[in-house]
Amino acid sequence: EDKVVQSPLSLVVHEGDTVTLNCSYEVTNFRSLLWYKQEKKAPTFLFMLTSSGIEKKSGRLSSILDKKELFSILNITATQTGDSAIYLCAAKGYNTDKLIFGTGTRLQVFP
Amino acid sequence: NAGVTQTPKFRVLKTGQSMTLLCAQDMNHEYMYWYRQDPGMGLRLIHYSVGEGTTAKGEVPDGYNVSRLKKQNFLLGLESAAPSQTSVYFCASRRTGVHDGYTFGSGTRLTVV
Numbered sequence: 312e313d314k315v316v317q318s319p320l321s322l323v324v325h326e327g328d329t330v331t332l333n334c335s336y337e338v339t340n341f342r343s344l345l346w347y348k349q350e351k352k353a354p355t356f357l358f359m360l361t362s363s364g365i366e367k368k369s370g371r372l373s374s375i376l377d378k379k380e381l382f383s384i385l386n387i388t389a390t391q392t393g394d395s396a397i398y399l400c401a402a403k404g405y406n407t408d409k410l411i412f413g414t415g416t417r418l419q420v421f422p
Numbered sequence: 423n424a425g426v427t428q429t430p431k432f433r434v435l436k437t438g439q440s441m442t443l444l445c446a447q448d449m450n451h452e453y454m455y456w457y458r459q460d461p462g463m464g465l466r467l468i469h470y471s472v473g474e475g476t477t478a479k480g481e482v483p484d485g486y487n488v489s490r491l492k493k494q495n496f497l498l499g500l501e502s503a504a505p506s507q508t509s510v511y512f513c514a515s516r517r518t519g520v521h522d523g524y525t526f527g528s529g530t531r532l533t534v535v
Contacts, residue, residue, distance in 0.1 A: 315464075317464075320462075345524075352528040352529050353426075353512065353526035353527060353528045353529060354465075354512075354526050355526075356524065399464065399465065401465075408453060408470060408472055408478075409467055409470065409480060409481075410455075410465075410467070410524065411467075412457075412464040412465040412466070413464050414462055414463060414464040415464055
């Protein structure tokens with residue numbers, strides 16, 4: 312059965328800290344891994360990763376995929392209170408129309 | 423530029439009542455999905471559609487039905503609501519061949535008492 316596991320489930324940090332969120336996956340015929348940020352409502356897209364070792368970066372956020380060890384990390388440097396959200400990881404295989412989501416990591420950043 | 427619109431945003435149902443959640447997208451996307459989100463469970467796929475007139479089961483389809491009579495609309499029905507269906511429901515859509523282009527609606531919070 313395909314699955315995606317995220318850790319930690321919850322994280323509380325102070326502004327300025329750097330955090331690392333983890334995502335491991337077991338997906339048949341893996342194609343891609345996606346990261347989303349969910350604040351109060353709809354998840355919004357952050358990154359899609361398909362190749363090992365190639366870092367994707369957007370401002371203070373970056374992510375990388377390891378297809379040999381079947382995991383991805385999402386790094387956030389110099390965290391701000393606006394980074395407080397649930398971060399969702401999802402994986403997709405070839406020949407399937409479904410995204411498999413993890414349970415999410417709830418990040419709280421305090422001033 | 424509406425994107426994906428879900429109606430209603432909130433609803434309280436009594437056990438045994440029926441209702442339909444509507445998802446509408448104006449991006450001409452072929453694929454549409456219904457997810458439910460529960461605390462500690464992440465997003466779980468209920469049903470999805472790969473095009474007008476098609477539907478398929480996801481991970482947790484029991485107790486739900488769907489229809490995709492028009493390309494822009496994807497309806498999720500609960501025939502006889504149960505407290506276990508209390509959840510936040512999200513609709514999403516994407517274009518064929520665009521695997522990072524999932525656009526989500528803002529959700530429907532459903533409570534079954």
